[in-house]
Amino acid sequence: MEYQQTKQKIKERLVGEKIAYYNIAGQPINFTISTKDIVSIEKAEIKGQVLWKVRVGEDLAWDIYLDKGGNNIVKKE
Numbered sequence: 001m002e003y004q005q006t007k008q009k010i011k012e013r014l015v016g017e018k019i020a021y022y023n024i025a026g027q028p029i030n031f032t033i034s035t036k037d038i039v040s041i042e043k044a045e046i047k048g049q050v051l052w053k054v055r056v057g058e059d060l061a062w063d064i065y066l067d068k069g070g071n072n073i074v075k076k077e
Helices: 003-014
Strands: 018-022 028-032 038-046 049-056 062-066 073-076
Touching: 003 038, 003 049, 003 062
Parallel strands: none
Antiparallel strands: 018 028, 038 049, 049 062, 062 073
């Protein structure tokens, strides 16, 4: 699949995805990803596996790793 098509597929996959985290007081907060929150999408290799690394957010940011096809979230940091 062409690089731009894969990037578009990843954006469509992640928009609307919720990320749960806790504020300083320990209260749970849900962050819903929008198109403008996706800062970058790049290929990454971890332990010999090709993944897509997606940076979400600016001040409060996460790195979300998707499988080579851009379908499944492998991990969130």
